[in-house]
Amino acid sequence: MTGTIDSEERDGDMTAGAPTAPPPRSIRSVAFRTMDLISRRKEASIAFVAVVLFVYFGLSTPHFLGTDNLRVIAQFTAATAIIAVGEVMLLISGEIDLSLGHVYTMTPFLMWFGTEWGLPLPLAVVFGLLGASTVGAINGLLTVTTGVPSFITTLGMLFFLNGFTLTISDGFPKPSPEGGFADLLGGARFSGFVWALGITVVAHVILASTRWGVHTVATGGNPIGAREAGVQTKRIKVGNFMLAAVFAGFAGVSEAIRVDSIDPLSGGSNLMFLAVAAAVIGGTALAGGSGTVIGAFLGALVLGMLRDGLTIKGISAFTFNMILGIAIVASMILNAAANRLRIRMRRFT
Numbered sequence: 001m002t003g004t005i006d007s008e009e010r011d012g013d014m015t016a017g018a019p020t021a022p023p024p025r026s027i028r029s030v031a032f033r034t035m036d037l038i039s040r041r042k043e044a045s046i047a048f049v050a051v052v053l054f055v056y057f058g059l060s061t062p063h064f065l066g067t068d069n070l071r072v073i074a075q076f077t078a079a080t081a082i083i084a085v086g087e088v089m090l091l092i093s094g095e096i097d098l099s100l101g102h103v104y105t106m107t108p109f110l111m112w113f114g115t116e117w118g119l120p121l122p123l124a125v126v127f128g129l130l131g132a133s134t135v136g137a138i139n140g141l142l143t144v145t146t147g148v149p150s151f152i153t154t155l156g157m158l159f160f161l162n163g164f165t166l167t168i169s170d171g172f173p174k175p176s177p178e179g180g181f182a183d184l185l186g187g188a189r190f191s192g193f194v195w196a197l198g199i200t201v202v203a204h205v206i207l208a209s210t211r212w213g214v215h216t217v218a219t220g221g222n223p224i225g226a227r228e229a230g231v232q233t234k235r236i237k238v239g240n241f242m243l244a245a246v247f248a249g250f251a252g253v254s255e256a257i258r259v260d261s262i263d264p265l266s267g268g269s270n271l272m273f274l275a276v277a278a279a280v281i282g283g284t285a286l287a288g289g290s291g292t293v294i295g296a297f298l299g300a301l302v303l304g305m306l307r308d309g310l311t312i313k314g315i316s317a318f319t320f321n322m323i324l325g326i327a328i329v330a331s332m333i334l335n336a337a338a339n340r341l342r343i344r345m346r347r348f349t
Contacts, residue, residue: 043295045334046282050302057309064312071189073304075258078192079104079267081300082251083275084282085196085203086244088296091279092207093240094220094288095150097139100248101272102161105264107132107249108256109165112174121181125253132249133242135161140241144234150241158269165264174262186254195254199247200297207293216240221289277324278303281331 057064083100090097110131114124135157142153176182186192207213218226219233226233256262280286281302282295307320 043283043292043298046295046298046302050298050305053302053305053309057305057312061309061312064309069308069312073301073308074190074193076307077300077304078196079251079255079271080274080278080303081196081297082199082254083244083248083271084278084296084300085200085293086247087275087279088282088284088291088293089203089207089216089240090150090237090244091284091286092220092288092291093216093237094223095143095237095241096154096276096286097136097150097241097244098154098269098272099135099139099157099161100244100275101267101269102158102165103132103135103245103248104252104255104267104271106135106161106165107252108176108262109169109174109264111177111253111256112262113168115177121177121179124177125185128253129246129249132245136242136245137238139245140238143241144237158272162268169262169264171264173264176256176260176262182257186257192254192258195250196297196300199250200293203293207291212236212239217289219288274303275300277328281327283331286332 063069083104086100087097107128109128111121111124111128114127115121119127139150139154139157142148143150146153178187184191185195207216215226215231215233215236218229218231219236223233252267255266275296278299279291279296280299282292282297282299284291284296303324306323307317310320310323311317
């Protein structure tokens, strides 16, 4: 025992006498810190892509940074980002909703009928959002009670809502409401983008700091374990279906007011798939249990900058779809690599 103590004291004395200069900032340490950031923050990679695209298009195209063009990017981003946030909540809980693009289309018509029936615009908007939440509740209840995958239940709802909206609208656009409250919802130049940013912040707080968020992650990551721990997984899933539908409905109302027309051919499956793409390239796993609404917002912003920048450069819209397809596959590969990196990084901590 004494020999051990003496040995430790000698080692301590030798260490104390040695120079203690800080290690140099090597390339290896920088790379390690970068990998650690990417592994811990899912938004890091898509944020880097967003900055690179902004700088590239800003330097290579003269009109990209103009106020009018930035407004175009914000307008394209807003609706996609709001729906993507709802899709993230569902994807994390292990589900998906393919009908959100048609909820986006239907809700403004319900609002319009509300105004036609004499409701003031705020109540008409609430009426439309109640219709959207009802669709979400039906999707959720069908999924959790029948055991049919949400891909199938929401695919059926997609076709139903498409026909329903065309029926109630007779296939013709309707005028959107006007006034101060309408301007607040979508009439101002950047109001849609501000709403998207606000909804993203609120959803991030819900996921990161509330019991609902913790239970959402648990439901998608380990549903059996979550149920055994007392989590009401069915209630969580139905609630997230309703939340996603309300977000999609609100995006539809805001966009209809912005363009001053309620169009039965707006939104649809194309918008829904753009939202799913934004969620995926933003770092949300399709398998459930992992995701980020901030990444989804940045993913929608990246898609907006890509489409706008390529258009300014005179590149065909078909090229955008090719790039989008490559980006989705590449992001899934990178997500899988990031998960493996995250496991390895934990071994060093």
